[in-house]
Each structure stands twice: as C-alpha cells, then as structure tokens.
Amino acid sequence: MSSTRLDWEEMQTERExxxxxxxxxxxxxxxxxxxxxRALPVGKRFPQAMRxxxxxxxxxxxxxxxxxxxxxxxxxLKYLETEGEADVLPTTxxxxxxxxxxxxxxxxxxxxxxxxxxxxxxxxxxxxxxxxCRKIVxxxxxxxxxxxxxxxxxxxxxxxLAAGFTSFEGGAISYNIPYAKDVPLEKSIRDWRYVxxxxxxxxxxxxxxxxxxxxxxxxxxxxxxIGNAIGIIEGLxxxxxxxxxxxxxxxxxxxxxQDLAAMHALREQAHEYFRAAGFVDFHxxxxxxxxxxxxxxDEAKAFAVIALGAAVAxxxxxxxxxxxxxxxxxxxxxxxxxxxxxxxxxxxxxxxQDQVVRTDHEAMRRESDLIKSEVKCLLDAVWQAGExxxxxxxxRAFADGLLDVPFAPSIYNRGRVxxxxxxxxxxxxxxxxxxxxxxxIRDYHRERLxxxxxxxRRPVGFQMVTDDIYAISKGRLKGRPx
Amino acid sequence: xxxxxxxxxxxxxxxxxxxxVGNTILDAFFTDAGFKVVNLxxxxxxxxxxxxxxxxxxxxxxxxxxxxxGEIDCAGFRGRCIERGLGGVLLYVGGNLVVGxxxxxxxxxxxxxxxxxxxxxxxxxxxxxxxxxxADIEEAAHARA
Numbered sequence: 001m002s003s004t005r006l007d008w009e010e011m012q013t014e015r016e017x018x019x020x021x022x023x024x025x026x027x028x029x030x031x032x033x034x035x036x037x038r039a040l041p042v043g044k045r046f047p048q049a050m051r052x053x054x055x056x057x058x059x060x061x062x063x064x065x066x067x068x069x070x071x072x073x074x075x076x077l078k079y080l081e082t083e084g085e086a087d088v089l090p091t092t093x094x095x096x097x098x099x100x101x102x103x104x105x106x107x108x109x110x111x112x113x114x115x116x117x118x119x120x121x122x123x124x125x126x127x128x129x130x131x132x133c134r135k136i137v138x139x140x141x142x143x144x145x146x147x148x149x150x151x152x153x154x155x156x157x158x159x160x161l162a163a164g165f166t167s168f169e170g171g172a173i174s175y176n177i178p179y180a181k182d183v184p185l186e187k188s189i190r191d192w193r194y195v196x197x198x199x200x201x202x203x204x205x206x207x208x209x210x211x212x213x214x215x216x217x218x219x220x221x222x223x224x225x226i227g228n229a230i231g232i233i234e235g236l237x238x239x240x241x242x243x244x245x246x247x248x249x250x251x252x253x254x255x256x257x258q259d260l261a262a263m264h265a266l267r268e269q270a271h272e273y274f275r276a277a278g279f280v281d282f283h284x285x286x287x288x289x290x291x292x293x294x295x296x297x298d299e300a301k302a303f304a305v306i307a308l309g310a311a312v313a314x315x316x317x318x319x320x321x322x323x324x325x326x327x328x329x330x331x332x333x334x335x336x337x338x339x340x341x342x343x344x345x346x347x348x349x350x351x352x353q354d355q356v357v358r359t360d361h362e363a364m365r366r367e368s369d370l371i372k373s374e375v376k377c378l379l380d381a382v383w384q385a386g387e388x389x390x391x392x393x394x395x396r397a398f399a400d401g402l403l404d405v406p407f408a409p410s411i412y413n414r415g416r417v418x419x420x421x422x423x424x425x426x427x428x429x430x431x432x433x434x435x436x437x438x439x440x441i442r443d444y445h446r447e448r449l450x451x452x453x454x455x456x457r458r459p460v461g462f463q464m465v466t467d468d469i470y471a472i473s474k475g476r477l478k479g480r481p482x
Numbered sequence: 483x484x485x486x487x488x489x490x491x492x493x494x495x496x497x498x499x500x501x502x503v504g505n506t507i508l509d510a511f512f513t514d515a516g517f518k519v520v521n522l523x524x525x526x527x528x529x530x531x532x533x534x535x536x537x538x539x540x541x542x543x544x545x546x547x548x549x550x551x552g553e554i555d556c557a558g559f560r561g562r563c564i565e566r567g568l569g570g571v572l573l574y575v576g577g578n579l580v581v582g583x584x585x586x587x588x589x590x591x592x593x594x595x596x597x598x599x600x601x602x603x604x605x606x607x608x609x610x611x612x613x614x615x616x617a618d619i620e621e622a623a624h625a626r627a
Contacts, residue, residue, distance in 0.1 A: 095497070095498045095499060095549050095551060096498055098498065099525075104498075104554070108554060111554065117581070118582060119551070119553060120550075120551065120581070121549050121550035121581055149500075180500060181500065181524055181525045220503045327583060329604065329605070331578035331581070331583070332581050332582055333583075334582070407502055407506055408502065409500045409525070466507055466510070469503060469507065473605070
C-alpha cells in the first residue's frame, strides 16, 4: 500500500479488466474521449467554471438530481438549468450502481419503464453507457459532475469521463467509510488511486477534470476537524496522481462562527499541506454543503434551513454550494421543489455577494485555531502511522481509531467517536475515542459540554446526542430536554 | 416492562442502503426499551434478516429503508419468510420507502399487500412504535397458545 503515482502503462492491464465489468465498458475509447473533451465549449468545462467562480467572487449553485431513464434525466437537468438557474449540473448515481450491482440497476431501469415512475434513486450511468451519458452532455449547456457514493468507482469513472463529464466526486475514505459496510480501505485507496490517475491522464492530455472529495462524510454532526483532515488527505492522494483542479468540501454544522471558522481553516491548511508536499501547480476551491442532516417537514422551515446555509456559503466565500430542497424531509424531490431550493439560495448568495464579514475577531480566530490544531494532531498521527506515506497511514490510522468517523456504517471504522453540541451549538466531542488529541483539546471539549449540561440541568449523555441529531428537523439547533 | 425474558427483535437497513444514523438510534432506543436487539446494521439482504431471526428466535423483523429502493428490496419478503419456515414472524417496515412524493396511505397499502404487518412513515414517535410492537408480539403469542 503506497501512494506513489501509478504508472500509466502498468495500469492498462487493470483497465482492460475494469472495462469488462459490464458490457458497456467496451465502448470506452480514450483517444476519442480526450478529443471530445478538448472540443467541449468553455461553458461546459467544470474546472474552468471553478476558476471563474474564484476570480469573480461567485458562489456557483449546484443541485443534486438523477432519475433512471435518459430522456427523463435530461428533462430534469434542463429544468434545473432554466427554471432553477443552476450554474453547474449534477448527475446523481443510483444506489445499486454505487455498489456495482449493475444487474439490479438494469432491473430498476426495466421496472421504471414498465411502471412509468422512477424506481431507482438516481441515474444508472454504467448501464446507460458512454453513448447514453453523452446524450446528457450534449443536451445541457452547463458543466456536468458525477455525484455518487461509490467505493469502487473505476468503471463509473471510465464511462462518464469518456462521455464528457468534467468533474467527478468522491474519494478513498469519503466514499467508503460512510457508504459501505465491509470494503477494506486498502481496496478503496487502490481503486480511487485508479480514478485519480485516470483523471490525471485526461488532465495531461489537455482535457481538464475537476475532482471533489466528499466533505460531509456521514452528514451527521461531524466535528470540522475530522472532515477537514480527511479532505486534505484525499486532496493529497488526488494531487499525487496528477489531478490539478481540486474542490474540497465542508458540510454545514449549524453554528455560524464554527462554520465560517472551519471553511477558513480548511482553505488555509489545504494550501499549507499541498505546498509542503511539493505541489504548486493546482487550483483549489471549496464547496459548501447545505445542512446534510434531517430537515423539517414544513416547507417554510425547510426553506429557512436552506437560506441559512446559503448565507454561510456566501460569507465563507465558497466557490460552490450544494443546494437542498424544501422536500428534503420527504425523500427525493420533484424538479419543481429542487428549482425552488436553487432560487431561494440564489437570492441570498447574490444579496451577500459583495459583503465581507471579518474573520479576525476573537471568537472566530479561537475556533479557527482550535480546528487547525485538531487537524494537525490528526494529520501528524496519520503521517507517523504511515511512516511518511499517506495511504498507508490512512489504513493504519483507521485500524487504530486515530481517524474515526461518527455514525459511519463501515466495519473498518472504529465508531468510538460521538459528537454533541455545546451550549452555543458548536459541534464538540462527547466521546473522542482514540483520536490523537492533546489533553488540552480534550478538556476544552469536555468543559464546553459540561457548560451545556449545567444550562439544561441534565447530565452529559447519549440522549443529548440523539436529541441533537433530530433537533433541526424539529425546529431548533440543539436538542433540548423532553 | 413485561415480566419474563425480553422479546428478541431483528433490526437492519435493507438492500444497498447505507443510512446508518437512524439504525444506531433505533438500536439504542429498543435496547433501552427492554428488547433484545439483534442489529444487522446497513445493507442487509432478505435472507440475512431471516437467518438472524431463525438463529435468535426473534418475534419480529424491523426493516428500514431510507434511500427509495424499498419497493424493489422488500418485494417477496413475506414469501421468503414462509419458504424458510418463518411465516408467523412479525414484519415491520419504515422509512422513506419509495422514490418521490406519494401519499402515505398508498405506500402503506402497497407494503401491507407485500405482507408487512405495519408500515411507518419517517418521523414516527418511537415510544408509540415500541408500544405497538410489544402489543403485536404478545397478541401473536396468545394466538399461538
């Protein structure tokens, strides 16, 4: 296990095997694909859109969307482009494809055709193949990204990149630990090294591809240091394989100061670690995810959650925001609801576009310094565990609980860490498991939680965690005693 | 709390679904409520639910589905239970069971027709669900006696 750059020639044997994983793999033609990318109009290139966003101080709006049938999917994306004014578009992949269960995805397509409504929760891109995916690229006027949750995304990447998608979400940790039950990290690291190397190959050929590690992880009260540390590691692994356009993500936590501090810390430390590793030729941007936890059912309240996220993204100068919908509590939204979330977000980010909130006041600086020192503890431990190799370090760090993602389903995650909000709603650590923090950091978290316990006249305990998880869906930030 | 040994229930998230947060909470809740919980976690197949129920002599199987593929994943579950000699086990299902916004009554009817004893929408009161579960288990025991 190591994170050195894969040799492209050596990778060809593996590519042949991967492309045989489903009959549509045969249609991948790299030379043709590269030529297609190079001929794409500028307005359909994701890395270019991210550059413009940074240069012009814009927050690009991106929805999530994916349905099983090609024509329906195109209709949906065009609607989000016109009625929703989305700047960049997604294709969200269904859950069977994410687990490489293409036979079941095929059945989902057939049943959706027969019953005339969607039976899959996304677009099964591998089953539809290069030509099917290219129809989408041809039909819309915006850059397209593959959004999914696939531990082994090699075939999905081959097909969608060959079709002309210019951005690909995910990473070895962020698309394994929160999205799989029993995929060893050694395997997902190898498989994502392949994906990053493939993206790096396109990049080398003059066909720029944007890569985006999935910042929010399980989307459930993730302490900023855990998401930031994992994002920085996945960024390093991608850069090592030749990726140049990188977007790191952060999921809204809900406390305004903590969210701004975390975004600030993420940008600063990512640059610091990438440069320290010797990378200079890269373009880094940030994506902010509106609240990823449970939403209120009441649409008016859901809009308020969306609006708060939009405000934080704008003030944090995120280059992109992933937008939720007023139907979030009820499952997959209609296209109308999806466009409504986009329009509400647009109003806010535009109003805040030129406003600047100072990040150098005390509360913000204290939180940002705390996050940075926690991230440093985590990354130092991974580096040491890997004896100077990030990939090896990740495997060992998860085994020892030095990295640990709250509420993740993977058996390769220790699952000893439990987060909880403090009295002001900052996400703190109730149980920090084996996370390699100093006594000073642990004590600070404990003190802040004790402060809340006193205010609520109840002991710090698991019930508070449960209350916090459902709090926003019930109309407040912190869970309060019943 | 009833006398005697705790009722055993099997818990899990079906299909290719990896939503693990609610599963963690249901496990903690039903354990606290006095049930013996066999929690299979996420991405559980019909046969894995049934194997666990046979092994643990469980009275009920609680199936969660959050990602919209519930209709495909749950099809034939009751039939499979009968085939495996578990025809009398209580089957509960809950979550975001279908893709898109469809009236809950329609969803409930669909899953009841598949042989589920109770169907729950998102946001159910857990205390009420536990009371129903206890009553259903005891009624089933009486019916057999």
